[in-house]
Amino acid sequence: MPTNNQSNSPVPTLRPCKRYIATHSPTGQSIYAPSPAQVYNVANASFGGMARSYALASLPANLTHDVDLKAYTAESGPTSYRRSEIVIPSPPGGGGGGGGGGANLVVVDLKPGGVSAMHRTASVDFSVCVVGEVEHELDGGQKVRLLPGDHIVQRGTMHRWSNPSETEPARFVACTLPCIPFDIAGEELREVHLPSPTKRGSKL
Known part of the structure; x- marks a missing residue:
């Protein structure tokens, strides 16, 4: 998700998320x-924002001496809480089996009527609606509406998110794991972000 600015509360009517990290x-x-x-990264002010709740540079996770926690709470670095990538970048020198780095846990807050850009990432994503209602639309036009507890297993597909309510906010939580790029109708899977719609119902 390309980002233009940051906010602690992109959707003021939603209670801010609290994140607790257990250690020793x-x-x-x-x-x-x-x-x-x-910290929410805001790419499209009319949509809402995405906050990174935790990130790991590689899998299996290395928790020795809290190296993962120190990297996450740092002000910069590939797994910093301030970063906006949907998928964790590959560690220096490769690794990740050609499919990127580790795991990324994100919270996405949607304003009433908010619509994201159509996009895809080289990842498998587990996305769970937790507040309100969230629509998930594929580039072929298929669409499903998620209620709290409903979830999507997304496998490198082109999609967009929207909040069907014009009055109530919505939120979903997602964990993204990089995948090895594969062939889709003659093209190798790669991250793509198309232009954002200006309002709900507009076409790309």
């Missing part, structure tokens, strides 16, 4: 670690 004390006791407030 020096004596081995389980504790909650300090963590920064959610």
Whole structure:
């Protein structure tokens, strides 16, 4: 998701998400670690925004000495909480089996009537509606409406998100995992973002 600016609350009528990260004390006791407030990246102000709730540089995850936590809470770096990528980039020197880096957990808040750009990423995404209603539309015109608890398993498909309500906000939570690029009708899967619609119902 290309980003133009950042916000702590792109949809003021939604209660801000709280993210709790569990770790260990020096004596081995389980504790909650300090963590920064959610930072939403806003690519399309009429849509809402996306916040990275956690990210891992590679899988299996390396939790030794909290290296993952330190990387996430840093102000910069590929897994920083401030970054806007949907898929974690490949680590330096390759890795990831040709399909990118690790895991990315994101929260997406949608304004009433908000519509995202049509896009695809080289990933498999598990997206769960948690507030309101969310529509998921494929480039072939098929569309489903998600209610809280409903979810999409997305496998590199071209799609867009929208909030069908003109009065109520919506939210979904997604975990994205990179996939190895594969052939789709003669073209190799790659990340694509088409121009954003200006309002709900407009065509690309």
